[in-house]
Amino acid sequence: MTQTDSTNQRFHDITSTPMNFTIHAPGRVNLLGEHTDYNGLPVLPMAIQKTITLEGAERNDRHIRAWALDVSPDPVEFDLEPTIPKHPQGHWINYVKAGIQGILDSLSLEEQKNLHGCDIVISGTIPLGVGLSSSSALVTGSALAFLETNRLPINRVPLAERMAAAEHYVGTRGGGMDQATCLLGQKGHALKIDFFPLRANPVPLPDSTTIVVCDSRVRAKKTENALRLYNLRAVECRFAAMLLRAFLQSKDIPSDFQRLGDLFNSPWNYTYEDLIRLIAEGIQDMYSYQEICDQLVDEDEIRCILTDYSFENEREFSSMRFACGKRFRHIVTDGMRVEQSAKILHEGNAAEFGRLMNQGQVSARDDFEISCPELDRLVELALEYGTLGARLTGAGFGGCTVNLVERTKADAFVQHMRQAYYPDSDPSDESIFTSEPGPGAVIKRHEV
Numbered sequence: 420m421t422q423t424d425s426t427n428q429r430f431h432d433i434t435s436t437p438m439n440f441t442i443h444a445p446g447r448v449n450l451l452g453e454h455t456d457y458n459g460l461p462v463l464p465m466a467i468q469k470t471i472t473l474e475g476a477e478r479n480d481r482h483i484r485a486w487a488l489d490v491s492p493d494p495v496e497f498d499l500e501p502t503i504p505k506h507p508q509g510h511w512i513n514y515v516k517a518g519i520q521g522i523l524d525s526l527s528l529e530e531q532k533n534l535h536g537c538d539i540v541i542s543g544t545i546p547l548g549v550g551l552s553s554s555s556a557l558v559t560g561s562a563l564a565f566l567e568t569n570r571l572p573i574n575r576v577p578l579a580e581r582m583a584a585a586e587h588y589v590g591t592r593g594g595g596m597d598q599a600t601c602l603l604g605q606k607g608h609a610l611k612i613d614f615f616p617l618r619a620n621p622v623p624l625p626d627s628t629t630i631v632v633c634d635s636r637v638r639a640k641k642t643e644n645a646l647r648l649y650n651l652r653a654v655e656c657r658f659a660a661m662l663l664r665a666f667l668q669s670k671d672i673p674s675d676f677q678r679l680g681d682l683f684n685s686p687w688n689y690t691y692e693d694l695i696r697l698i699a700e701g702i703q704d705m706y707s708y709q710e711i712c713d714q715l716v717d718e719d720e721i722r723c724i725l726t727d728y729s730f731e732n733e734r735e736f737s738s739m740r741f742a743c744g745k746r747f748r749h750i751v752t753d754g755m756r757v758e759q760s761a762k763i764l765h766e767g768n769a770a771e772f773g774r775l776m777n778q779g780q781v782s783a784r785d786d787f788e789i790s791c792p793e794l795d796r797l798v799e800l801a802l803e804y805g806t807l808g809a810r811l812t813g814a815g816f817g818g819c820t821v822n823l824v825e826r827t828k829a830d831a832f833v834q835h836m837r838q839a840y841y842p843d844s845d846p847s848d849e850s851i852f853t854s855e856p857g858p859g860a861v862i863k864r865h866e867v
């Protein structure tokens with residue numbers, strides 16, 4: 420029996436139907452530009468070679484059955500309807516539902532009537548909950564499975580934009596980097612992604628280097644505390660934008676921008692240097708809740724923003740503090756580092772790119788304050804063992820670091836890091852691994 424036969428057989432044993440398609444949706448690491456995406460500034464991620472795999476079969480009815488065999492031998496089932504009810508927060512099926520709901524929302528009720536459901540068997544190699552975007556891979560992979568089932572066209576750029584919004588269904592409010600990387604990744608390349616509107620351009624990584632990912636083993640699940648911390652950063656950036664608007668207004672400069680990134684466009688056409696100066700002049704490093712209310716006048720809007728990001732306790736508001744100036748300093752300098760990196764990488768300058776990554780780590784640690792002692796320790800060790808650049812990757816508060824390492828030194832680097840940070844691990848332990856930039860989601864149709 421060939422491997423394909425045995426995979427088909429396994430699928431048939433689970434679902435009692437033949438398999439029609441397989442989707443491999445990759446995870447990602449971000450090389451530079453952290454928390455910049457939702458502020459409209461660029462990022463520099465790459466798809467990794469670890470994927471979530473969704474094997475699927477079309478059904479003749481409007482029912483969905485999904486198996487996550489690592490979790491349970493039984494499927495979770497639901498029907499297609501204009502608004503699919505959610506499972507309790509944190510349940511894996513919500514990620515599948517999010518992807519499908521995202522597609523439904525793009526269609527009229529009339530168009531939705533003709534859609535079919537599917538059976539999906541989910542497995543994968545992306546470690547879960549370590550900040551490598553297994554959740555976005557599942558959301559995006561589920562949307563692709565649903566499109567494939569219904570033979571609907573797959574336009575990757577608009578789909579990536581749609582998936583960023585679709586993931587809000589599960590209660591997180593990320594930007595668009597993860598879904599875009601999952602769909603638009605290119606073998607051998609990082610992507611420079613700009614937002615609003617989404618544009619992704621491949622950036623070659625030097626042949627002489629490879630990427631090593633190290634798990635801090637601090638779990639930064641986007642639930643409870645980590646979700647609150649992520650949301651607090653997003654709130655601080657919203658307030659920082661409002662403060663900047665008030666500052667521009669006081670100088671009779673047009674101030675009707677939404678996100679910081681809009682200021683690169685007409686009528687402002689600001690440069691990064693302009694933004695750094697404006698932020699230094701117009702926004703303090705730290706504000707109390709009362710100061711925010713005094714400066715921004717409309718207390719109702721402020722309360723609305725806080726509740727929108729799940730800060731619900733009125734009494735809690737008065738003790739909150741917002742590091743608006745520092746946060747925007749990180750966003751602007753990291754955006755600038757992404758621009759510089761894209762240029763430098765086209766020239767093949769690995770050492771300079773490494774230096775920018777190191778600066779990105781300092782900025783994420785000191786200005787955006789999303790590092791933690793374990794991530795700092797991994798970075799410190801990596802620098803000691805000869806990485807060209809090391810920094811945390813993704814949302815922060817735990818999760819992984821990403822390291823740019825000369826290919827010829829990669830084995831020794833991994834060995835040293837293993838001994839120093841994971842002394843009890845055996846060689847099969849995947850807390851540290853090397854990855855080349857992989858392709859975006861791959862869809863294979865099987866003729867039955």
Ligand code: GLA
Nearest residue numbers: 453454593594595596813814
């Ligand atoms: C998470 C979000 C992304 C991005 C990163 C931080 O991964 O899903 O959109 O904001 O954090 O760069």
